[in-house]
Structures are given as structure tokens and as C-alpha cells.
Amino acid sequence: MKSLIAGGLMVVLLAPGVFSQELTANDIIQKVNDQFNTETSYGKSKMTIVTTSGQKRTFVQESWSKDRGEKNLVRYLEPRRVKDQAVLMLNHADDIWMFFPRTQRVRKLATHAKKQKMQGSDFSYEDMGSGDAFVDDFTSKRLEDEQKEEQDCYKLELTRKQESGSSYSRLIMWIIKENFLPVVIDYYDDKDPTYLLKTMVASDFREIDGIPTSMKVVMFNQNDNTQTEMELLEVKYNITLSDAMFTERSLKK
Amino acid sequence: MLILVFLISGSLAAQEKIEIFGYFESQYMGTKVKSDYYQLFSNKLRLDLKSDLTENITFAANFDYITYHGKKEWNILDFLSPDIISQVPPGMESFYILPFSNRTFLDNAYFKLSLKHFDLTVGKQQISLGTGYVWNPMDVFNIKELVDPTYEQPGHNAIRLDVPVGNAYTITALYSPDDTWKNSAKLIQFKGRISHFDYSLVAIEKVWRFHDYTRFDYEKMNFLELPEQRRLLGASTAGELLGMGVWAEFAYNWMNLTENFYELVIGTDYTFDFQTYFMVEYYRNTLGKTDHKQYTLNDWMRVFAAEQKAISQDQVFVLIQHPVSDLINLGLQSIYSISDQSLALVPVLNYSFSENIDIMAYLNLNFGKEGTVFSKNMGNGGMLRARIYF
Numbered sequence: 001m002k003s004l005i006a007g008g009l010m011v012v013l014l015a016p017g018v019f020s021q022e023l024t025a026n027d028i029i030q031k032v033n034d035q036f037n038t039e040t041s042y043g044k045s046k047m048t049i050v051t052t053s054g055q056k057r058t059f060v061q062e063s064w065s066k067d068r069g070e071k072n073l074v075r076y077l078e079p080r081r082v083k084d085q086a087v088l089m090l091n092h093a094d095d096i097w098m099f100f101p102r103t104q105r106v107r108k109l110a111t112h113a114k115k116q117k118m119q120g121s122d123f124s125y126e127d128m129g130s131g132d133a134f135v136d137d138f139t140s141k142r143l144e145d146e147q148k149e150e151q152d153c154y155k156l157e158l159t160r161k162q163e164s165g166s167s168y169s170r171l172i173m174w175i176i177k178e179n180f181l182p183v184v185i186d187y188y189d190d191k192d193p194t195y196l197l198k199t200m201v202a203s204d205f206r207e208i209d210g211i212p213t214s215m216k217v218v219m220f221n222q223n224d225n226t227q228t229e230m231e232l233l234e235v236k237y238n239i240t241l242s243d244a245m246f247t248e249r250s251l252k253k
Numbered sequence: 254m255l256i257l258v259f260l261i262s263g264s265l266a267a268q269e270k271i272e273i274f275g276y277f278e279s280q281y282m283g284t285k286v287k288s289d290y291y292q293l294f295s296n297k298l299r300l301d302l303k304s305d306l307t308e309n310i311t312f313a314a315n316f317d318y319i320t321y322h323g324k325k326e327w328n329i330l331d332f333l334s335p336d337i338i339s340q341v342p343p344g345m346e347s348f349y350i351l352p353f354s355n356r357t358f359l360d361n362a363y364f365k366l367s368l369k370h371f372d373l374t375v376g377k378q379q380i381s382l383g384t385g386y387v388w389n390p391m392d393v394f395n396i397k398e399l400v401d402p403t404y405e406q407p408g409h410n411a412i413r414l415d416v417p418v419g420n421a422y423t424i425t426a427l428y429s430p431d432d433t434w435k436n437s438a439k440l441i442q443f444k445g446r447i448s449h450f451d452y453s454l455v456a457i458e459k460v461w462r463f464h465d466y467t468r469f470d471y472e473k474m475n476f477l478e479l480p481e482q483r484r485l486l487g488a489s490t491a492g493e494l495l496g497m498g499v500w501a502e503f504a505y506n507w508m509n510l511t512e513n514f515y516e517l518v519i520g521t522d523y524t525f526d527f528q529t530y531f532m533v534e535y536y537r538n539t540l541g542k543t544d545h546k547q548y549t550l551n552d553w554m555r556v557f558a559a560e561q562k563a564i565s566q567d568q569v570f571v572l573i574q575h576p577v578s579d580l581i582n583l584g585l586q587s588i589y590s591i592s593d594q595s596l597a598l599v600p601v602l603n604y605s606f607s608e609n610i611d612i613m614a615y616l617n618l619n620f621g622k623e624g625t626v627f628s629k630n631m632g633n634g635g636m637l638r639a640r641i642y643f
Binding site for chain 1: 276367372378379381403404405406420421423449451491493496497498499500522523524525528530578579580605607608609642
């Protein structure tokens with residue numbers, strides 16, 4: 001009976017337009033957060049960087065996530081130059097280890113490393129890290145709803161909390177009302193909250209294992225005039241993953 | 254030998270689940286020594302093989318083939334001060350030659366058995382110990398290149414057992430056999446995690462094969478070897494303090510014949526919001542000397558021969574790196590000997606030419622006075638390296 005009530009509540013919350021006016025910014029961002037952080041997940045993705053000179057660089061990686069994004073492991077498959085390089089992030093990316101197969105060394109990185117570009121792309125490790133960042137590092141304010149990328153969206157302004165170590169002072173986020181997936185996120189400069197650094201645009205929305213998923217994300221870097229596309233080739237949710245997978249031992253495999 | 258390597262790899266590739274990869278590296282190195290300019294070119298082909306033989310057993314190997322061209326014999330005395338050269342025994346002047354000979358060798362070849370409760374690795378394998386970036390007091394197996402510390406290290410013949418204890422702790426036992434049990438290296442290490450800090454404790458026993466570079470062993474046609482038992486207790490940690498990365502590594506060495514000594518590394522790093530990366534690492538080695546006037550021919554030769562990590566007692570390494578574009582990283586390394594107050598500056602450029610081609614170039618500029626570790630006599634020069642991965 002309890003589950004039926006809970007299920008019923010879920011339907012009401014997800015029904016577009018019904019109670020949308022009553023949803024606060026915190027409600028919305030919490031739903032986005034919950035959507036991102038499934039219990040476990042596996043993904044294989046292709047990252048294509050379009051450089052300033054117009055050249056393309058392609059990376060293929062596998063990633064595993066557990067405990068609603070608290071544990072993450074990323075391993076590169078291609079190109080050869082970075083094959084088997086791996087990154088382990090625990091405690092919502094507060095602890096990061098990187099494995100370099102050529103030297104067989106594991107290096108513990110401090111959280112400042114999250115600011116670094118991932119393989120020279122327009123995504124930083126922070127962009128790829130824990131989905132809890134939206135809730136933990138920012139306070140949310142609801143702005144007037146808007147159409148974005150032909151979708152009915154909630155529009156939120158996320159302002160960095162004083163104690164947060166995020167490298168963005170502010171985010172503007174458009175969230176699809178129908179599935180609570182962000183369709184566009186504007187990232188603003190660390191020091192100047194009016195200076196737009198990057199814009200992320202999501203597309204190709206599909207339901208995988210009952211969970212709405214954007215299969216393609218493009219990050220446009222206004223500052224460097226570059227862009228990086230991240231395409232999900234394969235994704236699975238709520239699979240069985242052991243804790244042993246998220247250890248230094250597993251990182252080296 | 255190379256033909257054999259290709260035959261083996263070809264036949265292995267024909268089987269399932271064999272991965273063949275590696276890289277080709279072409280390198281130019283030039284150094285101005287006195288009034289001359291020495292040039293050395295090298296080509297290196299590294300062929301890696303990897304196969305999952307069963308669900309639990311992995312086999313991996315690397316073959317290296319290196320050719321040298323240009324100045325293939327460097328006279329070490331060209332880099333030393335007259336005071337040091339005067340210590341060379343009469344008639345031995347021609348022995349201080351550093352040769353660069355073409356080489357083909359099996360760098361690593363091992364299998365790894367991974368079961369639920371342990372990993373067992375048997376064969377020639379890389380051994381990396383410690384948290385230091387440039388110097389690793391705990392690592393008695395390798396000495397990193399000062400200006401190129403992330404270059405891969407050679408494999409060592411060993412049997413290694415890693416036993417995880419829970420998800421945060423690992424006990425490692427390693428045995429690297431030599432001619433007798435007594436002369437073989439033995440290691441035991443405990444690694445763990447407390448809060449946001451990793452730490453490790455290590456105990457090692459290994460014979461240190463020093464040489465006396467003022468005496469020649471005509472039977473072995475080499476400088477006289479002075480093997481000595483070395484026992485080491487070490488500890489390392491890495492974590493975060495006030496938003497900055499911090500690490501430390503310490504090792505105390507009990508020597509059988511000569512003086513005991515210790516090594517210490519303390520480092521910190523930070524990435525600024527504008528993507529500039531900054532690192533400082535301090536290194537103390539009490540085997541090193543506190544003044545350049547104390548350096549001997551043996552000290553210099555042991556450093557050149559990679560028997561000893563440093564000639565001066567206290568050194569600092571500083572690295573500043575910035576991605577000037579999405580493909581180019583510019584950096585400046587500086588290495589300062591606090592003991593003899595000499596400085597080397599190494600501007601570095603890394604260029605990602607294409608997906609699988611990296612280009613690296615650096616200049617090596619020494620500013621110390623004669624006789625110091627980074628003296629102008631060491632020669633100012635540079636290196637250009639292109640590496641193609643396949």
C-alpha cells in the first residue's frame with residue numbers, strides 16, 4: 001500500500017504543468033540531482049573535442065558509478081595514447097586517484113585537480129564529477145519558466161555557496177519539465193558572475209531502464225571558441241557493482 | 254631479435270584476445286659542452302603485448318629496440334671541474350666514458366594472477382614506490398630523471414603478492430631474486446587510508462651495488478664494485494590540506510659498512526582557476542654533501558651512473574605549467590640546489606600534434622658556478638621528442 005502511495009505521489013510530481021507552479025527551486029534541483037544519481041550505473045561514451053584549429057580528437061571511455069554517485073571509476077579505452085589510464089573518485093570526488101599505465105603509478109590528486117580540463121576537453125573533472133554538486137555547492141533560485149531547445153523548461157539560477165570550492169560563481173539551468181533533465185546549463189566565471197564561460201546543451205533524450213537519459217551533451221567554450229561532444233554509446237542503470245570495484249586495486253586493472 | 258619479436262607478436266595476434274600496442278619515439282638531444290656542441294639522436298620502438306589468458310590470469314610484456322646516432326660516447330670528464338678531474342688516477346682517464354649502444358631488450362614480461370583475496374605478479378615488472386614526483390626515498394629500485402620524472406621506469410625481476418584488506422588497505426610482499434637469498438631484495442609494504450590521506454609504511458632489504466670509481470677491477474673489466482647491505486624503513490603520505498595537494502615521503506637507511514642516512518621529500522601542488530598548475534617539492538638526502546667543495550669523483554660518478562639520487566644534500570624542484578591552448582602546454586621547471594646554491598631552469602613545451610602523436614621539447618639551462626651540481630660546465634642544451642602511439 002505504501003508503495004502505491006509513493007508511486008502515486010511520483011506520478012503527480014512528474015506530471016507536467018499540474019503542480020509545477022508550486023515546485024520550489026530546491027524541489028526542482030533535488031529532482032535533477034536524484035535523476036543523475038542512480039544507485040549504480042555503467043556507461044560507455046565517446047568524447048569528441050573540436051579544437052581551436054578545427055581538428056577533432058576522439059576519446060572512448062567506460063565509467064562505473066555506485067552509491068548514487070558517491071563512487072566513480074573512469075577508464076579510457078581510446079586513443080592508444082591514453083588507453084588504460086583510469087580515474088577513481090570517491091566521496092563525491094573529494095578523493096581522486098589517477099592511474100598511469102605506462103609508469104604503473106597511482107597518484108592521489110587534491111580536489112583542486114577537478115578544475116583541470118579532462119584530456120584537454122571543454123569538460124573539467126568537476127563537470128564530470130558528482131551530481132550532488134548542484135545541491136551541495138549552490139543555492140537555487142527559480143526564474144520565470146522558458147522554452148529552450150524547443151522544450152518547456154524550468155529556469156533556475158544557481159549561486160555558489162560561500163563555503164563551496166566550485167570554480168563557477170553561478171549557473172543558469174534550463175530543466176525540461178517533462179523529465180527533469182537539464183537541457184542547457186550556462187557556466188559563469190569564478191570571479192565575474194556576469195562572464196559566461198561555457199554552455200552545455202543536452203539532446204537525444206531517451207528512457208533507459210525507466211530512467212530519462214540525455215544521450216548526447218555538447219559543451220561550448222565561449223572563452224576558447226572550442227567545443228566538446230560527449231555521446232553515450234551504452235548505458236545501464238542499477239546494475240550489481242561491488243565496492244571492490246572502486247579501489248586502487250581495481251584502478252590498476 | 255627484432256624479427257623474433259615481430260614473429261612472436263604476429264603469431265600471438267593471430268590468436269584471440271591478444272592486444273598489441275606500443276609507441277615509436279624519435280628523440281634529438283643537443284648539449285653545448287665547452288666550445289663544442291654534442292648531438293645524440295635516438296629512435297625507440299616499444300612493443301607491448303597484453304593478453305587475458307583466463308578470467309583471472311593476465312600476461313603482459315614489452316620489448317624495446319633503441320638505436321643511437323651521432324655522438325655515441327660521452328666523456329664524463331668533459332662535464333667535471335678541474336678539481337674533480339685531478340682525482341682521476343693516472344692511466345684511467347679513458348675509463349670515464351658513457352656509451353650509448355643500440356639495445357634490444359625485454360623490459361617487462363610477467364603474468365598476474367588475480368583472485369578474490371590476492372594478486373600475484375611473477376616476472377619482470379615495473380615497481381613504483383612512494384608519493385614523490387621527482388624523488389622517491391622509498392624507491393630503492395629506480396631513480397627518476399630530474400628533468401623528465403614521468404618517463405617510464407625499467408622492469409625488475411620479481412615475485413609480488415598484493416593482499417587487499419577490506420577496500421582501503423593493502424599489504425604487499427615482494428621478492429626480487431639475485432644470486433643468493435641474502436643478496437635478493439625483500440620488501441613488505443602496508444598501504445591504507447585515513448580520512449582524505451593515503452599513507453604507506455615500507456620495510457626493504459636490498460644490496461646496494463655501489464662502485465668505487467677510482468679503482469678498476471681488471472677481472473670484471475669494470476670499476477670496483479662495493480656491494481653493501483641496505484635496510485630501509487620508510488613512510489609516505491598524500492592528501493589535501495587547505496585546498497592544496499600535499500605529500501611527504503621519508504626513508505631511513507641502515508647501511509652495513511658505510512654511514513646510515515635518511516631521505517625526505519615534502520611536496521605541495523595547486524591548480525588555479527585560470528588552469529595554471531603549480532608544484533613545489535623539497536628533497537633532502539643526508540648522503541649528499543652540503544657544499545660543492547666536498548664533492549668527490551665518486552659522488553659525481555654515482556649520480557651519473559644512477560646509483561645515487563643526488564649529490565647535494567638539499568634540493569627544491571618547482572614546476573609551473575599552463576595550457577596555452579587546447580593542444581599546447583607550456584611549463585617551467587626549476588631545480589635549485591640549496592646546498593651549493595646552483596640552479597637549473599628547464600622550459601618545457603608539450604604539444605598534442607594529433608590524437609596519437611605527442612611532441613615534447615625542453616631546454617636545459619644551468620646557472621651554477623663551476624663545481625656545483627647545476628654548473629654551466631654541465632652544458633646548456635635541449636631535447637626534442639616525438640612519440641607516435643599505435
